[in-house]
Amino acid sequence: MQVADSRIPFVPPPAHSLAERLGPGHHAHRLERHRSRKSIALERRNLLQHAGRFLPVNRLVEWGLRATGLYKSARQEFVQPRLVHLEHRCPRWPADLDGLRILHLTDLHADIAPDLVAAVVEGVRGVECDLCVITGDFRNDYDTPQELVLRLNREILAALPQPVYGTLGNHDELELAEPLEATGLIRLLMNEHVVLPFRGRRFTLAGIDDTFFYETGDLAKALDGAPPAEECPRILLQHGPDLKVSREADAAEVAFSPCGHTHGGQLCLPGGRAIVAIDDLPRRVIAGGWREGEMVGYTSRGTGGCRVPARINCPGEITLHTLRPA
Numbered sequence: 001m002q003v004a005d006s007r008i009p010f011v012p013p014p015a016h017s018l019a020e021r022l023g024p025g026h027h028a029h030r031l032e033r034h035r036s037r038k039s040i041a042l043e044r045r046n047l048l049q050h051a052g053r054f055l056p057v058n059r060l061v062e063w064g065l066r067a068t069g070l071y072k073s074a075r076q077e078f079v080q081p082r083l084v085h086l087e088h089r090c091p092r093w094p095a096d097l098d099g100l101r102i103l104h105l106t107d108l109h110a111d112i113a114p115d116l117v118a119a120v121v122e123g124v125r126g127v128e129c130d131l132c133v134i135t136g137d138f139r140n141d142y143d144t145p146q147e148l149v150l151r152l153n154r155e156i157l158a159a160l161p162q163p164v165y166g167t168l169g170n171h172d173e174l175e176l177a178e179p180l181e182a183t184g185l186i187r188l189l190m191n192e193h194v195v196l197p198f199r200g201r202r203f204t205l206a207g208i209d210d211t212f213f214y215e216t217g218d219l220a221k222a223l224d225g226a227p228p229a230e231e232c233p234r235i236l237l238q239h240g241p242d243l244k245v246s247r248e249a250d251a252a253e254v255a256f257s258p259c260g261h262t263h264g265g266q267l268c269l270p271g272g273r274a275i276v277a278i279d280d281l282p283r284r285v286i287a288g289g290w291r292e293g294e295m296v297g298y299t300s301r302g303t304g305g306c307r308v309p310a311r312i313n314c315p316g317e318i319t320l321h322t323l324r325p326a
Contacts, residue, residue: 105160
């Protein structure tokens with residue numbers, strides 16, 4: 001698939017190690033957090049095996065949906081992500097970059113429901129944009145073999161308009177980064193930025209690592225060496241709508257920040273209100289557009305979902321953002 005009228009290039013990953021790209025301190029912290037997560041998961045499995053009185057959340061949710069007769073429709077909604085077209089009026093977006101089109105996917109969790117992959121591939125068919133971004137959570141379950149996770153994501157990446165830039169999410173171990181980039185179909189921004197040309201001008205695309213579980217996102221590092229915002233408008237990719245990061249991004253004169261992580265609640269009451277609270281985030285950033293100062297943000301409801309392959313009153317989305325000056 002070709003990108004219509006796009007001159008935005010694919011900037012390949014640098015030759016530096018992941019530790020250098022992420023930041024040595026962040027790299028060590030991420031690996032330690034991952035080791036901790038695995039040990040916690042093992043302890044939970046032992047409790048399940050020996051005590052027999054704890055049940056995984058995903059099983060409880062699935063059983064509840066089946067018991068209420070909602071599972072079939074919730075499963076159907078899950079595998080039907082919709083293409084959403086949005087225009088954003090951004091105070092910091094200049095008139096000579098008017099109309100930049102960004103195709104946004106997030107929270108693929110590709111291994112939770114392989115039949116979702118075909119739906120995503122069909123959903124992006126024929127979409128015209130200037131670049132594509134994926135804001136993390138390529139995988140769902142740590143027990144899924146990495147080869148399967150990569151194969152499923154490669155199917156999606158191969159169908160996307162190029163270039164594709166992205167970030168890792170709280171479900172993505174660091175060991176996934178290099179194999180993803182080795183496909184040649186995506187460049188991850190690991191507390192990094194690239195400067196991209198568009199219509200005779202340039203803009204900065206920055207990306208930070210996950211701040212929700214790994215706590216290794218670093219906006220200052222991501223923007224280190226970037227041109228001034230007044231010369232080169234800024235877009236920030238973050239996995240989720242972290243309020244601290246968003247305040248920092250507004251202070252750094254970021255114009256637009258697409259993200260995900262929340263899945264919009266995934267299981268919602270009529271009207272879209274999430275049944276379960278999500279990381280103590282305020283409702284205004286759980287789904288859809290929001291503002292932090294002069295920065296425009298958008299939280300996608302997610303292309304996939306986690307825990308159980310089901311959605312209620314919260315359809316998944318593939319989002320086509322068009323940036324306009326305010």
